[in-house]
Amino acid sequence: xxxxxxxxxxxxxxxxxxxxxxxxxxxxxxxxxxxxxxxxxxxxxxxxxxxxxxxxxxxxxxxxxxxxxxxxxxxxxxxxxxxxxxxxxxxxxxxxxxxxxxxxxxxxxxxxxxxxxxxxxxxxxxxxxxxxxxxxxxxxxxxxxxxxxxxxxxxxxxxxxxxxxxxxxxxxxxxxxxxxxxxxxxxxxxxxxxxxxxxxxxxxxxxxxxxxxxxxx
Numbered sequence: 001x002x003x004x005x006x007x008x009x010x011x012x013x014x015x016x017x018x019x020x021x022x023x024x025x026x027x028x029x030x031x032x033x034x035x036x037x038x039x040x041x042x043x044x045x046x047x048x049x050x051x052x053x054x055x056x057x058x059x060x061x062x063x064x065x066x067x068x069x070x071x072x073x074x075x076x077x078x079x080x081x082x083x084x085x086x087x088x089x090x091x092x093x094x095x096x097x098x099x100x101x102x103x104x105x106x107x108x109x110x111x112x113x114x115x116x117x118x119x120x121x122x123x124x125x126x127x128x129x130x131x132x133x134x135x136x137x138x139x140x141x142x143x144x145x146x147x148x149x150x151x152x153x154x155x156x157x158x159x160x161x162x163x164x165x166x167x168x169x170x171x172x173x174x175x176x177x178x179x180x181x182x183x184x185x186x187x188x189x190x191x192x193x194x195x196x197x198x199x200x201x202x203x204x205x206x207x208x209x210x211x212x213x214x215x216x217x
Contacts, residue, residue, distance in 0.1 A: 031122035128196035
């Protein structure tokens, strides 16, 4: 019975890695569309988001089977409950990437002076998502905590984007619209970073039984 349970846990890890990879792909694709000014490229994010949504349903189903069929002990319960929380955040990462894609489709925000900072935010959030999933699979608390700390990098980049955009508001209606769209895009990336932090916090919980603001389990 335990061998079957271990096999299903291994499958859960594989599925989480796959879902994380889809999130990375969504962020990377929408980031490229921003830099290259490609609405058609942004359109590909919708298909990736659908895959993320399906992967969430698949993992949720697997977790329910583990809970109902395998009678997991406390440590296993933490791992499964953490996985269920993590996929919710990953699904929202897909939503945020899709929201950015919609902005790209409807506007032109690929100005060179903003693009570098936005790209840096995208790269930082990809790193956070990758490391948070890796921390779960490897049961690495230190790596999860490094993701939480790295959120300061994303927040700093967001502040830099805001500071840059403030100087644009005196440039007329067209520039103002561009500025608002860019600020919204930066905010979505900042939220993606927040979701990666949530994932990392659930990784810590799955290993230690402690969650930020909660009680040990």
